[in-house]
Amino acid sequence: MKNFDVYPLFNIEPVKAQGSYLWDKEGNKYLDLYGGHAVISIGHTHPHYVKALTEQLNKIGFYSNSIQIPLQAELAEKLGKLSGYEDYFLFLCNSGAEANENALKLASFHSGKKKIISFSKGFHGRTSLAVAVTEGASMQAPVNKTENAIMLPFNDEVALEKAFSNEIAAVIIEGMQGVGGVQIPTTSFLKKIQSLCEKFGAVLILDEVQSGYGRSGKFFAHQHSGIKPDLITVAKGMGNGFPIAGVLINPKFKAVHGMLGTTFGGNHLACAAGIAVLDVIKEENLIKNSETIGNYLMENLRKAPGVKEVRGLGLMIGVELEIPCAEVRNALLKDHKIFTGSSSDKNTIRILPALNVTKEVADIFLKAFTQVLSKSLVK
Ligand SMILES: Cc1ncc(COP(=O)(O)O)c(C=O)c1O
Numbered sequence: 001m002k003n004f005d006v007y008p009l010f011n012i013e014p015v016k017a018q019g020s021y022l023w024d025k026e027g028n029k030y031l032d033l034y035g036g037h038a039v040i041s042i043g044h045t046h047p048h049y050v051k052a053l054t055e056q057l058n059k060i061g062f063y064s065n066s067i068q069i070p071l072q073a074e075l076a077e078k079l080g081k082l083s084g085y086e087d088y089f090l091f092l093c094n095s096g097a098e099a100n101e102n103a104l105k106l107a108s109f110h111s112g113k114k115k116i117i118s119f120s121k122g123f124h125g126r127t128s129l130a131v132a133v134t135e136g137a138s139m140q141a142p143v144n145k146t147e148n149a150i151m152l153p154f155n156d157e158v159a160l161e162k163a164f165s166n167e168i169a170a171v172i173i174e175g176m177q178g179v180g181g182v183q184i185p186t187t188s189f190l191k192k193i194q195s196l197c198e199k200f201g202a203v204l205i206l207d208e209v210q211s212g213y214g215r216s217g218k219f220f221a222h223q224h225s226g227i228k229p230d231l232i233t234v235a236k237g238m239g240n241g242f243p244i245a246g247v248l249i250n251p252k253f254k255a256v257h258g259m260l261g262t263t264f265g266g267n268h269l270a271c272a273a274g275i276a277v278l279d280v281i282k283e284e285n286l287i288k289n290s291e292t293i294g295n296y297l298m299e300n301l302r303k304a305p306g307v308k309e310v311r312g313l314g315l316m317i318g319v320e321l322e323i324p325c326a327e328v329r330n331a332l333l334k335d336h337k338i339f340t341g342s343s344s345d346k347n348t349i350r351i352l353p354a355l356n357v358t359k360e361v362a363d364i365f366l367k368a369f370t371q372v373l374s375k376s377l378v379k
Contacts, residue, residue, distance in 0.1 A: 018043075036241065048280055060268050065263075069268060075271045082278055092270070099235055102260050116133050116150065120151060123180065132148070150168075156189075160196065173190070175212060175222045176316055181344060182350060187224070208234055209233055215290060218313075239270060281355065318351075324347055328372055
């Protein structure tokens with residue numbers, strides 16, 4: 001059997017990783033400014049994380065959600081404290097798409113309604129409802145298309161007001177759009193969504209799968225705007241590479257046995273990974289580091305040649321170039337051994353390093369980036 005060929009691959013095979021660095025099987029050292037797709041929050045193979053997972057694996061790795069798993073309560077308590085959502089409940093699952101699927105389902109259970117509003121350039125995952133509210137025809141199979149999904153232009157308050165009615169079950173929006181090229185919702189837009197949701201009895205879902213867990217310089221990106229969503233979804237940085245995701249749920253939602261469920265969600269190993277990540281984020285003050293190094297990077301990226309716009313908060317940065325970015329990313333990888341991310345906007349590079357990235361690493365990247373851009377623009 002062979003693997004189903006759905007990913008365009010770089011011909012690089014990393015065999016070792018530490019902090020913000022990777023090594024391939026030939027011993028070449030790479031700088032990871034992409035964080036393995038915004039997943040690496042506390043740095044590759046962080047010693048506290050490795051120890052916590054190893055110790056847990058030696059005790060018990062998995063048992064089903066039919067028994068007591070106190071690690072789930074510890075994780076929920078620590079997440080509530082660090083994020084400022086102590087009164088919310090936590091439902092644990094395994095991936096970003098699954099978290100959004102469950103949030104959308106909960107919103108429909110709660111409101112008794114079906115229609116979901118989402119926004120252009122948004123990305124919420126590839127399961128049936130998550131992909132239905134995601135922009136991108138090539139990802140939607142005929143069975144995913146539904147008249148319950150209403151896609152509106154991003155940051156457009158007039159279109160939003162016009163589309164709202166009593167039929168809306170939920171609005172789903174990313175804290176900051178990632179795949180869409182790091183687009184930030186305005187505070188005014190988020191506040192408008194919140195007030196329309198309140199007025200029409202709809203549920204506000206913040207997809208913080210990519211922008212959450214300290215990446216934006218606050219625990220959640222929406223906390224820059226002072227809104228309070230009904231449901232918040234988390235994944236990527238939550239397990240630093242171990243598959244774990246969750247939905248933070250306002251206490252007004254009523255839990256009923258059997259309404260949600262998963263075999264693997266909240267297993268012992270996943271919880272050990274999730275707890276270790278929260279402990280390190282807190283102990284090492286990584287949310288502050290995200291803000292400090294993020295601001296430093298953005299300030300200097302704006303000075304680089306051929307940069308049209310730099311968008312972002314903390315360590316979630318989109319650099320829009322005057323030229324398509326594929327060639328620039330390839331040169332960074334080939335000539336400087338630096339991984340960066342792409343986006344659905346062909347001119348925008350995404351920078352998503354580990355939250356403990358240092359100023360020294362930022363400087364190495366800035367120097368290489370300026371060199372590559374100067375060369376690309378001369379051609
Ligand atoms: C904002 C957002 N939501 C949801 C997802 C889907 O997450 P997963 O790939 O874990 O299903 C992603 C993944 O890139 C994402 O960026």
